[in-house]
Amino acid sequence: MYVAVKGGEAAIANAHRLLADRRRGDRSLPSITIEQVVEQLGLAVDRVMAEASLYDRALAALAVRQARGDMIEAIFILRAYRTTLPRFGYSEPVDTANMKVERRVSATYKDLPGGQLLGPTFDYTHRLLDPSLIADETVPEPAVKEPGEHVMRVSDILDGEGLIEGDGRMPEGHVMGDLTREPMEFPMARDLRLQALARGDEGFLLALAYSTQRGYGRTHPFVGEVRIGEVEVELDLPELGFAVSLGVIRVTECQMVNQFKGSAKQPPQFTRGYGLVFGQSERKAMSMSLVDRALRTDEFSEDIVAPAQDQEFVISHADNVQATGFVEHLKLPHYVDFQAELDLVRCMRREYGAARTGGEDGMKEATE
Amino acid sequence: MDANKEQALPEAAAQRREGMRLLARATLAELVDAWEAIADRLDVAPVRGPETGLVMVRGRIGGGGDAFNLGEATVSRATVRLASGEIGHGQMLGTDKERARFAAIFDALFQTEKHRPAVEALHRQIAARIDAEDRRRAEETAATRVDFFTMVRGDD
Numbered sequence: 001m002y003v004a005v006k007g008g009e010a011a012i013a014n015a016h017r018l019l020a021d022r023r024r025g026d027r028s029l030p031s032i033t034i035e036q037v038v039e040q041l042g043l044a045v046d047r048v049m050a051e052a053s054l055y056d057r058a059l060a061a062l063a064v065r066q067a068r069g070d071m072i073e074a075i076f077i078l079r080a081y082r083t084t085l086p087r088f089g090y091s092e093p094v095d096t097a098n099m100k101v102e103r104r105v106s107a108t109y110k111d112l113p114g115g116q117l118l119g120p121t122f123d124y125t126h127r128l129l130d131p132s133l134i135a136d137e138t139v140p141e142p143a144v145k146e147p148g149e150h151v152m153r154v155s156d157i158l159d160g161e162g163l164i165e166g167d168g169r170m171p172e173g174h175v176m177g178d179l180t181r182e183p184m185e186f187p188m189a190r191d192l193r194l195q196a197l198a199r200g201d202e203g204f205l206l207a208l209a210y211s212t213q214r215g216y217g218r219t220h221p222f223v224g225e226v227r228i229g230e231v232e233v234e235l236d237l238p239e240l241g242f243a244v245s246l247g248v249i250r251v252t253e254c255q256m257v258n259q260f261k262g263s264a265k266q267p268p269q270f271t272r273g274y275g276l277v278f279g280q281s282e283r284k285a286m287s288m289s290l291v292d293r294a295l296r297t298d299e300f301s302e303d304i305v306a307p308a309q310d311q312e313f314v315i316s317h318a319d320n321v322q323a324t325g326f327v328e329h330l331k332l333p334h335y336v337d338f339q340a341e342l343d344l345v346r347c348m349r350r351e352y353g354a355a356r357t358g359g360e361d362g363m364k365e366a367t368e
Numbered sequence: 369m370d371a372n373k374e375q376a377l378p379e380a381a382a383q384r385r386e387g388m389r390l391l392a393r394a395t396l397a398e399l400v401d402a403w404e405a406i407a408d409r410l411d412v413a414p415v416r417g418p419e420t421g422l423v424m425v426r427g428r429i430g431g432g433g434d435a436f437n438l439g440e441a442t443v444s445r446a447t448v449r450l451a452s453g454e455i456g457h458g459q460m461l462g463t464d465k466e467r468a469r470f471a472a473i474f475d476a477l478f479q480t481e482k483h484r485p486a487v488e489a490l491h492r493q494i495a496a497r498i499d500a501e502d503r504r505r506a507e508e509t510a511a512t513r514v515d516f517f518t519m520v521r522g523d524d
Contacts, residue, residue: 055442056462090424115513145513147509147510176436176437178437180440194436239457245389245392246441247461
């Protein structure tokens with residue numbers, strides 16, 4: 001017999017009212033605005049956009065505020081919001097070579113066209129808590145200098161000598177996949193894997209990337225370059241017959257250069273991993289590029305010996321909205337399931353007890 | 369989806385395209401001010417929207433290889449018709465439908481002989497603001513460029 005259980009409406013309503021109260025916090029303090037979140041917690045906003053797979057700074061900031069700063073909750077809210085909107089179309093691919101670069105560093109070349117541009121980085125800070133931020137002291141304006149030459153892509157430098165594989169090509173006749181339109185299937189092509197990684201959980205990808213460095217699927221990586229900046233998004237308008245710009249988005253791109261492969265047909269050359277992420281997030285872009293390279297085992301006939309090389313393992317567990325849904329559902333009522341388990345364990349214990357008593361009786365009989 | 373498509377665009381279409389690029393970056397204040405500055409405003413009828421939806425933003429593998437889907441972005445768009453018959457399209461990132469509607473109006477006005485100069489003035493105003501912002505950011509970035517120098521060890 002199944003008995004449906006109802007109730008809890010008043011408790012739920014009051015719990016949500018309490019949540020709203022705790023979210024607001026001390027009423028004697030001013031309420032935080034969306035603009036403040038966008039301007040002063042920008043990297044939290046960027047992470048929410050990247051993992052929700054929706055670029056909209058204001059909505060992401062709203063989600064951060066609504067979630068009380070719980071990043072995965074904010075990502076969940078924004079991901080859910082995107083399902084309420086119609087899809088207008090697919091943009092032209094963004095052109096990262098023409099990015100308005102705000103930061104670009106290369107670990108492979110010291111002097112390169114465009115130079116090493118540090119930008120607004122945490123690198124080289126001492127990671128000491130800064131008490132001046134408590135006092136809200138005046139912040140000086142940034143220094144300025146005359147801009148230099150065009151920031152050339154590092155992969156193009158190596159490509160000129162044929163020392164590195166080209167930008168990724170899919171097999172002839174491949175139709176680009178879209179995870180939001182088709183169910184996941186394995187083996188998964190590289191374009192779909194990159195879509196999954198771009199919205200994958202930063203912590204999960206960071207851990208996997210780290211595991212490859214520690215020897216679980218080593219790829220001998222160098223950061224060819226990391227660049228952050230704005231790129232234009234263009235949409236083809238069929239009624240006009242040409243593509244128009246919709247504005248600019250900020251992205252982070254990582255070109256990872258990995259140790260060489262060669263074959264009987266081809267001389268050895270460096271291989272590559274690629275990372276591209278919404279917003280400013282080089283940790284995520286670097287992790288993505290390391291995992292992208294690790295997953296390309298089929299292209300380089302590499303044995304799958306580590307978790308980071310196993311595409312079904314990596315892609316199936318990279319989405320934190322899916323992951324949190326399944327982990328967190330465990331706290332929801334499982335009263336009936338658990339009742340069945342209770343009955344089962346009681347039954348097993350009875351049988352165990354009976355077998356023991358029966359066994360002891362048998363022993364007694366034998367000794368008599 | 370051809371990267372070289374724009375090269376084949378005729379002059380008029382190329383100008384309209386550039387105008388739409390700038391209108392997509394316009395602030396609401398810039399649009400409202402320009403609209404209110406027009407003395408004899410035409411009646412504007414909505415054809416589509418304004419509405420908000422999504423565009424799937426694509427990237428290229430390795431930066432220049434085959435395309436893949438990076439993630440979506442919010443986009444607002446509108447289509448309007450002027451009393452004189454011209455159809456205008458406005459589309460831009462974000463959820464601001466009012467900006468999209470104004471962008472569509474100015475795209476339509478750009479096609480009229482009478483109002484074109486006013487729209488071109490708005491284009492120039494937006495372009496000047498964006499250029500100044502880009503310039504400023506490029507200068508700030510340039511100031512963080514590393515100047516390497518070599519430390520010479522030993523006597524010779």
